[in-house]
Amino acid sequence: MKKRLYVLVGPTAVGKTTEAISLAKCLNTEILSADSRQFYLEMKIGVASPTEEELSQAKHHFIGHISVEDEYNVGLYEKDALKKIETLFETYDTLVLTGGSGMYVDVVCNGIDALPDVDKEIREDLNHIFFSQGILPLQMELKEKDPEYYAKVDTQNHIRLIRALEVIRQTSKPFSSFLTKKKTLRDFEIIKFALHMDRQKLIERIHRRVDIMIEEGLVEEARTLYPFKNLSALNTVGYKELFRYFDKETTLQQAIEDIKTNTRRYAKRQMTWFRKDEDIIWVEATNNINWKCLIENIK
Numbered sequence: 564m565k566k567r568l569y570v571l572v573g574p575t576a577v578g579k580t581t582e583a584i585s586l587a588k589c590l591n592t593e594i595l596s597a598d599s600r601q602f603y604l605e606m607k608i609g610v611a612s613p614t615e616e617e618l619s620q621a622k623h624h625f626i627g628h629i630s631v632e633d634e635y636n637v638g639l640y641e642k643d644a645l646k647k648i649e650t651l652f653e654t655y656d657t658l659v660l661t662g663g664s665g666m667y668v669d670v671v672c673n674g675i676d677a678l679p680d681v682d683k684e685i686r687e688d689l690n691h692i693f694f695s696q697g698i699l700p701l702q703m704e705l706k707e708k709d710p711e712y713y714a715k716v717d718t719q720n721h722i723r724l725i726r727a728l729e730v731i732r733q734t735s736k737p738f739s740s741f742l743t744k745k746k747t748l749r750d751f752e753i754i755k756f757a758l759h760m761d762r763q764k765l766i767e768r769i770h771r772r773v774d775i776m777i778e779e780g781l782v783e784e785a786r787t788l789y790p791f792k793n794l795s796a797l798n799t800v801g802y803k804e805l806f807r808y809f810d811k812e813t814t815l816q817q818a819i820e821d822i823k824t825n826t827r828r829y830a831k832r833q834m835t836w837f838r839k840d841e842d843i844i845w846v847e848a849t850n851n852i853n854w855k856c857l858i859e860n861i862k
Contacts, residue, residue, distance in 0.1 A: 588621060597668045785802050
């Protein structure tokens with residue numbers, strides 16, 4: 564019998580953690596996280612990392628396994644995740660992969676295009692531009708040098724802009740020329756689910772979750788991470804807004820409102836990404852999803 568990976572995605576605050584645990588319990592298996600911000604040990608409250616109670620209900624992997632000071636990217640995650648999947652499939656017939664980082668989910672399911680190595684100096688120069696001048700110079704350079712990729716990339720995601728530009732600077736070729744779109748066939752079956760809910764209800768959940776994060780100590784957590792604010796890992800919703808407050812560029816109340824606004828925008832981008840995947844089975848996020856029934860219908 565072919566091994567099977569169940570993938571559970573959806574926008575932030577839709578309830579992926581709870582439902583992934585329910586699905587894992589139904590399958591009597593373990594969970595791999597594909598949430599690129601929950602990888603970081605020092606970031607817990609602001610990225611809604613699973614609580615100790617949630618972690619005790621099902622074994623999780625790739626939660627807090629690296630430091631914000633570590634260099635980590637989607638290519639390294641692909642290698643780590645596939646190695647872990649291979650090991651776990653020696654014990655289990657099924658596994659659960661969950662997260663809202665579409666690129667990290669996609670790399671496990673479909674692989675990643677081979678990209679050339681880049682000189683460290685190029686990456687450092689692009690990061691310096693971003694942290695000293697903002698995202699606009701990166702957007703303008705990419706638009707000029709690779710309009711094809713610029714037209715489809717999330718132009719607000721500085722990490723993707725920098726990755727494209729460093730390849731362009733290294734090779735003098737458009738980044739889009741390296742993207743073959745060829746899927747890598749995995750030796751396990753993949754079934755994808757995505758949670759969705761009414762937009763207004765999701766917005767209310769986002770706002771409520773941000774308020775809870777503040778109550779649980781997000782401001783204090785962000786303050787401990789302030790010395791690392793220029794690291795890519797910390798250019799994250801929930802932290803970057805509070806860094807502006809610490810720098811006296813805004814008020815605390817405005818920073819909280821900005822977190823809510825940016826989280827809504829992020830959720831919208833996530834939904835746009837997942838809607839493009841024709842293999843996804845959409846499931847309404849309710850309090851009584853019958854995973855056993857859904858799985859049996861697939862079989």
